[in-house]
Amino acid sequence: MSTTDTPIVYGAEWCGYCNSLRTFLDSLHVSYDYRNVDDKGIEAEMLAKTDGKYLIPTFQSGDTVTQNPDQEKVKEILGMSADTLAEKKETHDVIIVGAGPAALASAIYTTREDIETVLFEKGVIGGLAAITDWVDNYPGFPEGLAGLDLSEGLRKQAERFGADIRLGEVLGIEKSEDLIKLSTTDGDMYAKAVLIATGSDYKRLGIPGEDTYYGRGVHFCATCDGAFYRDKRLVVVGGGNSAVQEAIFLTRFATKIDLLVRSDKMRASEILQHELDKHAEKITVHYNTTTDEIVGENNSVVKVIGTNTKTNKHVTFETDGVFIFIGLKPNTVFLKKSNVKLDDIGMVTTDNELETSMKGVFAAGDVRNGATMQIASATGEGATAALMMRKYLEDLERTTSL
Amino acid sequence: MPKNITIFTTNTCAYCVMVKKWLGSKDLSYEEVNLDTNPERQKESFEMSGQMTVPVTIVTKTDDSREVIVGYNLAKLAPAVS
Numbered sequence: 001m002s003t004t005d006t007p008i009v010y011g012a013e014w015c016g017y018c019n020s021l022r023t024f025l026d027s028l029h030v031s032y033d034y035r036n037v038d039d040k041g042i043e044a045e046m047l048a049k050t051d052g053k054y055l056i057p058t059f060q061s062g063d064t065v066t067q068n069p070d071q072e073k074v075k076e077i078l079g080m081s082a083d084t085l086a087e088k089k090e091t092h093d094v095i096i097v098g099a100g101p102a103a104l105a106s107a108i109y110t111t112r113e114d115i116e117t118v119l120f121e122k123g124v125i126g127g128l129a130a131i132t133d134w135v136d137n138y139p140g141f142p143e144g145l146a147g148l149d150l151s152e153g154l155r156k157q158a159e160r161f162g163a164d165i166r167l168g169e170v171l172g173i174e175k176s177e178d179l180i181k182l183s184t185t186d187g188d189m190y191a192k193a194v195l196i197a198t199g200s201d202y203k204r205l206g207i208p209g210e211d212t213y214y215g216r217g218v219h220f221c222a223t224c225d226g227a228f229y230r231d232k233r234l235v236v237v238g239g240g241n242s243a244v245q246e247a248i249f250l251t252r253f254a255t256k257i258d259l260l261v262r263s264d265k266m267r268a269s270e271i272l273q274h275e276l277d278k279h280a281e282k283i284t285v286h287y288n289t290t291t292d293e294i295v296g297e298n299n300s301v302v303k304v305i306g307t308n309t310k311t312n313k314h315v316t317f318e319t320d321g322v323f324i325f326i327g328l329k330p331n332t333v334f335l336k337k338s339n340v341k342l343d344d345i346g347m348v349t350t351d352n353e354l355e356t357s358m359k360g361v362f363a364a365g366d367v368r369n370g371a372t373m374q375i376a377s378a379t380g381e382g383a384t385a386a387l388m389m390r391k392y393l394e395d396l397e398r399t400t401s402l
Numbered sequence: 403m404p405k406n407i408t409i410f411t412t413n414t415c416a417y418c419v420m421v422k423k424w425l426g427s428k429d430l431s432y433e434e435v436n437l438d439t440n441p442e443r444q445k446e447s448f449e450m451s452g453q454m455t456v457p458v459t460i461v462t463k464t465d466d467s468r469e470v471i472v473g474y475n476l477a478k479l480a481p482a483v484s
Contacts, residue, residue, distance in 0.1 A: 123420075124417055124419075124420050124474065126416060130416035131415075131416045146414070148416050148419065167424060167476065215472065216452065217454065221417075221455075223415055223416065224414075224416075224417060224418075225454055225455045225456070227412045227437050227441070228454035229454075230441060
């Protein structure tokens with residue numbers, strides 16, 4: 001389209017209808033010249049085209065000039081049938097759902113190969129890794145590093161190669177001929193290939209008091225909320241790596257921590273358990289202990305009631321707050337109504353090439369069936385998924401150009 | 403445009419980074435109160451939000467009315483600063 005053919009909108013900043021028209025044109029991805037009638041000479045220029053009639057917005061496309069047109073009229077003037085509108089739809093080579101370690105690692109690979117890539121993140125860039133206090137086992141960092149620093153590094157590296165990280169949420173996914181259509185909080189979007197890397201989130205206990213005191217004594221993020229428990233007592237629930245790692249982190253603030261473990265042993269790694277032993281002064285581990293109720297008074301948590309499953313007796317732990325780390329659940333609610341197959345606990349199933357049951361849609365990281373819930377595995381799978389998507393895009397190009 | 407914005411944060415909180423990043427992307431300036439370096443101001447944050455968590459963002463509007471947003475919650479942050 002030559003510049004003389006570019007549609008023109010005459011309007012003013014104070015004119016609501018003008019702004020609506022501009023928003024509508026943006027939504028159609030129509031480029032236009034905006035001329036503000038409050039700027040010198042513009043009003044006269046407009047009046048010369050409208051036989052002296054002052055009404056904004058005035059919209060010109062080619063030889064056609066119309067004033068305050070409705071949306072149907074605009075589409076008609078632009079010669080947009082439903083078909084041509086469909087061609088204007090926002091399409092990307094790759095859309096990655098999520099921006100945690102798997103997603104960012106994948107984006108580093110795709111963008112570095114000039115595959116245009118958009119990421120959607122509804123929470124924190126870096127995902128659960130970003131809210132993890134300390135990552136001791138990520139290869140290449142002999143002293144370990146803060147989860148927040150690892151996330152920042154991944155983000156910067158992906159952005160250096162041109163990854164476009166958007167803060168928004170993907171609400172649904174479906175096949176649309178050769179493309180994949182995503183409904184998002186930014187509107188509908190299309191991609192040639194999609195990577196689901198939404199990871200997982202901490203599970204809740206589902207016990208009385210947990211919702212009531214959420215954020216006011218019940219917490220799922222030690223790095224966020226630990227500082228509120230300086231010189232206080234805490235209960236930490238769970239026996240896995242997160243529970244142990246975060247309990248150790250919380251000793252920076254709390255004077256005394258009761259760690260409640262449901263079974264007779266921990267799932268946490270040996271090395272973390274050794275580390276835990278060094279904090280025996282502050283942390284007491286209670287095995288065979290279920291967590292049954294969180295009790296508060298005057299709007300704050302005062303105790304946790306549990307059961308010792310060996311003696312079948314109730315046990316009470318006086319505390320100012322509770323941190324819960326009992327495992328992870330996959331973030332796949334947005335896939336429930338889609339044709340992407342999930343396993344019985346809601347994780348995305350893939351084949352050996354990390355492709356899901358929907359052609360062109362891949363999955364990597366904590367959300368994938370078989371995931372080991374390790375940051376190193378997530379970044380590795382992200383890289384693998386990027387290479388698989390590249391192959392898929394090459395095949396797609398070959399078949400569509402036949 | 404709001405009159406001023408204050409965010410209560412800690413050193414280790416990733417959601418705080420997100421709120422600051424988002425405000426930055428909207429060219430909005432803010433005052434940051436780091437509760438790790440200013441633990442004496444925890445009470446203030448708790449009284450305003452009723453929550454023992456960060457980030458807590460306090461948006462003071464031109465008519466001096468205040469809005470308190472807990473966490474990284476764009477659905478609440480966006481209308482509060484518009």
